[in-house]
Amino acid sequence: MSAIKLDNLDISYGDTKVVHGVSLDIAEGESFALVGESGSGKSTILRAIAGLAPDWTGSISVLGQARSHGVDRAVARQVQMVFQDPYGSLHPRKTIDATLTEPLAIHGIGNRDQRVEQVLAQVGLDRRFRFRFPHQLSGGQRQRVAIARALMLEPKVLLLDEPTSALDVSVQAEILNLLKRLRREQGLTYLVVTHNLPVVSFLCDRLAVMRFGRIVEVADVAQLKHGALVEPYSQELLAATEGRSSVVA
């Protein structure tokens, strides 16, 4: 069964159409990347799947179920999202504990103390952090909390919106390792939006290159690793990245 299936998806913000006729089929357990520059519509697709960009036509189905346009309680337990900015994605006046308990309270799930401690352990945060406020945490720790929040409802699919681009290189490595481990342990499906091709190479199985709201190319990550992307625009992106890393590598 496919985890996420998009069919001829058009998404608009107000009067402007930002995504044109995108079709994708992401298998359960797969890690798929949407790659492109800012304004290519990759984040918008993520927001539409999550229910945050309700103005779309076409079809989106999640784990075989067609999805409604708005935010949906049933979908919430299957799909969760991790945002880019670890500074903006946590409520500044709530302790980590309150942030993590909230989804359980919304869905009336009991045994909260135990669940919070369990998920904190899964994302590698000491229990000391449980009652801290976000401003007492570093960027990497905040991103761990954001991942923990997404895991609270035990979803099958995680939408990751540039999960490491606001972090330092060494912290990025920690978060990438964490994401990779979680996926292995819990059999999660990832849909990752990023502009960073090395991250795709580390974390994903397949990728779609996007430009101007359209998919330019869908490729296997092996093709990316061997520089065998077909479309000229994909090659351009690759060159822009490679030009910089070849000096060291």
Add this chain to the structure above:
Amino acid sequence: MTAPMLSVENLRVSFPTHRGRVEVVKGISFELGRERLGIVGESGSGKSMTGRAILKLIRKPGLVTADRLEFDGIDLRAQSEKQMRAIRGARISMVMQDPKFSLNPVMTVGEQIAEALVTHEKLARREVEERIEAMLHSVRIDDPKRVAGLYPHEVSGGMGQRVMIAMMLIPEPELLIADEPTSALDVSVQAQVLDIIDDLVTSKGMGLILISHDLNLVSRYCDRILVMNAGTVVEECAAGQLDQASHPYTRGLLAAMPTINESRDELPVLDRNQWAGT
């Protein structure tokens, strides 16, 4: 070798907190000729503060001390705020991270560049216009006449950063400090902007300090690299020899970066406590 353009000795920057003064730059020293120097480090390493301290842009209650802070024979420590204003822009310029915050939203691009020029030089209006057009041309803006009439919100991120560079370089400074000049931009635009900076710096024989968190980027565009961590310089090396870096912090940073052909199952992680000194 001729006398260095900029020499910094034992530079310290500190800020008061409720637990006493905290040093964010802990006594760093370096010299700069007409070359391209890269300062790399992660957030909190003090790299940006170093750049600002050179221009005396650290506001109170921040405190800057140095045994030596000389630019072209001028002791920057002894300069008054008024004298510093004459140096900033005219002789040392700074390009900041995000053009959206550095450009004045109610002035056209042309007016702002003109202001940068006229503040330091008296010129006829025609000549100013010509200089602006030439400058915009040199940052590869193809239709400078049109762009000069635009407001900052009408230009894209990459274009905005090129305008910033034009603005900073039009008074023909001898030293350019670029603090994360491209981290708000897309990958393909990044290369373009850095190429422009590189061209201008090389062709005019200026000095460049490129401050960035990105090791690869710095190694590509600089001659020499300082790696900073927790307020100190942990490693200094020629850009070409970065892969032979010896300090464990530098090595750790290099290893932590995923590559385009990634085969490792897990990325090595820095042990932060080892050299943070705390």
Add this chain to the structure above:
Amino acid sequence: MSTRDWLLEDSPHSRWQANVGRAYRVFTALLRNPLSVLGGIIILALVLTAIFAPWLAPYSAIGQDLANRLAPPSSTHLMGTDELGRDIFSRVIWGSQITLTIVGLVALISAPLGLLVGAVAGYFGGWTDRLLMGFTDIFLSMPKLILALAFVAALGPGINNAIIAIAITSWPAYARIARAETLTIRNSEFIAAVQLQGASPLRVIVGHVLPLCTSSMIIRVTLDMAGVILTAAGLGFLGLGAQPPLPEWGAMISRGRTFILDQWWVATMPGFAIIIVSLGFCFLGDGLRDVLDPKNEGK
């Protein structure tokens, strides 16, 4: 471990400790500002005076002593007496109860009302927003005192009606602030995150948006309290607020106006009380602004 260490601990062990710790940090930050401490002391003094008025006041507030009419301040009558021989000092002390009631009730009615209207308008946007804000603007477009006057005239003079009138005229400003704050909060990622978890709009507004609006609201309400006292005094002065013989400060000034040239203390003493309490609220509000402003958060 001392209480202070417990409060300032970096890794609290319970929800309760975390929240008390935060409150303690705000409190100590407030103590560092001398003006806000002064403001706090004034407000505290007002509250204590109101509570202990029966014991503090040397005379009755309404007992007349016609033999001692318009006596100047002396050791027996600290602030002198008024035209009916009532001790002004005692009246000012009893008046603190009325002032505190007005201030408290106005804050209790108008702040939550404004907060709710503003947050709902800002969160839902569209027609809800236009409707609620249109309504708010109608109230905002009329001068406060005139509007309050109109209400009191319609409801009949009296202290309760004055409170209602002032509350009705002050909520629109709070609604505006709450809406502006909500508009910026609404689009933040932490709100998107709770929406994604399936939270209902009510839950998002009450649980996540309002807590962030409250600090600016507390600041604004505190700063506005001086204005409320003055409006209440103004209504009293015009004879539309507290009715005689209630010792409301504004009404007292109004009565003393007749004698202002020869017996200056009759109007001046309650005037001083109004000025001091208003200043107290302003100082405290300024201090709170420095401490609670979200922009200073985390420093």
